[in-house]
Amino acid sequence: MHLWSFGLTDVTASLHVVVLAAGKGTRMRSRLPKVLQPLGGEPLIAHVLRRARALEPHSVTVVVGHQAEGVVKTVGADDLRFVEQAEQKGTGHAVSLALAGQDPSDRVLVLYGDVPLIPESDLAACLDSDARLVVLGAEIPDPSGYGRLIEHPPGHLERIVEERDADAGIRRIRRINTGILCAAAGDLQRWLTAGESEAVRRQGEWYLTDVVAAARSESLPVALVLSSRPEAVLGVNDRAQLAQQERQYLRARAEACLRDGLALADPARFDLRGELVFGRDCQVDVNVIVEGTVRLGDGVRIGPGCRLRDVTVGDDTVIDAYSLLESCEIGPGCHAGPFARLRPGTRLEAGARVGNFVETKNATLGPDAKANHLTYLGDATVGARANIGAGTITCNYDGANKHHTSIGADAFIGSNSALVAPVVVGDAATIGAGTVLARDAPPGTLTLTRSPQVTRSDWERPRKTPRPAKD
Numbered sequence: 001m002h003l004w005s006f007g008l009t010d011v012t013a014s015l016h017v018v019v020l021a022a023g024k025g026t027r028m029r030s031r032l033p034k035v036l037q038p039l040g041g042e043p044l045i046a047h048v049l050r051r052a053r054a055l056e057p058h059s060v061t062v063v064v065g066h067q068a069e070g071v072v073k074t075v076g077a078d079d080l081r082f083v084e085q086a087e088q089k090g091t092g093h094a095v096s097l098a099l100a101g102q103d104p105s106d107r108v109l110v111l112y113g114d115v116p117l118i119p120e121s122d123l124a125a126c127l128d129s130d131a132r133l134v135v136l137g138a139e140i141p142d143p144s145g146y147g148r149l150i151e152h153p154p155g156h157l158e159r160i161v162e163e164r165d166a167d168a169g170i171r172r173i174r175r176i177n178t179g180i181l182c183a184a185a186g187d188l189q190r191w192l193t194a195g196e197s198e199a200v201r202r203q204g205e206w207y208l209t210d211v212v213a214a215a216r217s218e219s220l221p222v223a224l225v226l227s228s229r230p231e232a233v234l235g236v237n238d239r240a241q242l243a244q245q246e247r248q249y250l251r252a253r254a255e256a257c258l259r260d261g262l263a264l265a266d267p268a269r270f271d272l273r274g275e276l277v278f279g280r281d282c283q284v285d286v287n288v289i290v291e292g293t294v295r296l297g298d299g300v301r302i303g304p305g306c307r308l309r310d311v312t313v314g315d316d317t318v319i320d321a322y323s324l325l326e327s328c329e330i331g332p333g334c335h336a337g338p339f340a341r342l343r344p345g346t347r348l349e350a351g352a353r354v355g356n357f358v359e360t361k362n363a364t365l366g367p368d369a370k371a372n373h374l375t376y377l378g379d380a381t382v383g384a385r386a387n388i389g390a391g392t393i394t395c396n397y398d399g400a401n402k403h404h405t406s407i408g409a410d411a412f413i414g415s416n417s418a419l420v421a422p423v424v425v426g427d428a429a430t431i432g433a434g435t436v437l438a439r440d441a442p443p444g445t446l447t448l449t450r451s452p453q454v455t456r457s458d459w460e461r462p463r464k465t466p467r468p469a470k471d
């Protein structure tokens with residue numbers, strides 16, 4: 001006998017997730033569709049899809065509409081099915097499109113593309129219920145903007161009233177609809193069809209939320225699950241809400257890092273927008289941003305205001321204040337910054353140092369090599385222990401092509417030298433200050449280009465011509 005005859009849902013039926021992502025998000029006032037707005041370094045919808053996948057459902061259908069192409073391009077994957085909602089006629093319309101062709105006994109969980117941070121435990125609680133319709137609600141201090149839950153009798157959800165349709169009494173209700181609900185596909189489709197005629201009568205939007213009243217009118221059990229973390233199930237409709245959710249998300253991630261042993265100067269001022277792996281006793285000062293994948297060894301110290309994107313940092317290295325590092329590999333015992341800019345392809349080997357106002361790109365510094373101030377090293381290899389004086393520039397670009405500079409071990413480049421690539425500085429070579437090096441410098445010698453210094457003892461400083469005295 002089918003469970004439906006008892007008015008219950010078959011919780012073992014195969015699960016299908018529908019994600020609504022067709023809306024424009026007018027209130028964001030952005031060229032980017034709302035579900036692609038970044039939260040913690042990832043589009044809103046990516047957070048939703050991660051949660052959907054964690055449930056290991058049979059299928060995930062994403063309803064796209066506004067800038068559908070962009071959304072598909074950003075999150076498209078083999079395990080996703082996309083359904084286009086050409087005209088955004090409302091959440092009810094969107095779900096009904098997604099249900100076309102679905103087996104009526106399949107279980108469907110609806111998630112909203114603009115509700116990114118739903119706790120997994122809330123979804124599990126919804127899926128545990130065998131009521132014919134399960135709605136995830138939340139009790140929040142400021143319910144404005146949300147659909148309100150009307151319970152009659154208390155604890156029994158009777159219907160959902162959207163804010164725009166609510167009178168003053170209903171607006172005072174602080175229990176809101178998160179948008180997340182779960183039911184059998186056949187039930188949803190039937191209830192939605194009832195809602196469609198209602199929408200046509202209203203000449204307005206086709207609300208998904210009308211399924212509650214439709215289920216109740218069939219005297220079917222409707223369960224209300226209240227979120228265990230109400231602040232996490234709020235929707236993102238405008239930039240203020242996006243900023244709030246982002247703060248909440250980053251704060252939670254920072255706290256997870258603290259629990260795992262990362263010494264954060266202030267968890268409220270640490271933005272982990274990617275993946276961070278760290279060893280023991282790493283310290284991170286305030287206002288540090290981590291993007292992409294960053295790996296820190298043991299005892300790494302990161303000064304205030306640094307941004308690290310796709311970087312590996314070895315044990316006991318210091319990244320000093322206000323340094324920007326992208327796609328680099330930094331060995332152990334190195335020191336970078338303050339104010340260093342290490343661009344893609346930079347590699348610092350053990351003990352290398354790069355100081356203030358030094359920019360590197362596609363450059364390797366060998367063990368204990370130093371470039372302590374005001375230098376550009378692009379397309380360069382620097383040998384072990386070499387010392388690059390202040391103001392050294394590798395002239396790697398001739399206006400058309402890039403060329404390599406190779407500096408040997410123990411070389412010493414005098415300040416303010418221009419190394420015109422392609423050029424090789426031999427091991428232990430010394431380059432005099434102010435040299436424009438256009439040919440290779442042999443190892444172990446002094447090379448310099450400099451006009452001879454002269455002193456003129458017969459020279460006199462010009463004197464100011466006295467003004468004629470006025471009468």
Ligand code: UD1
Nearest residue numbers: 020021022023088089090091094113114146147177178235
């Ligand atoms: C919706 C709910 C409201 C709830 C709130 C929770 C309805 C009618 N109202 O309101 O009860 O409190 O979410 O955050 O469902 N979308 C489509 N196609 C459409 C319209 C919307 O795919 O035609 C998508 C949007 O991209 C968005 C989601 O559905 O991801 C919700 O739409 P939105 O317009 O933000 O609904 P709310 O007004 O927030």
Ligand code: CA
Nearest residue numbers: 114235236237
């Ligand atoms: Ca919304």
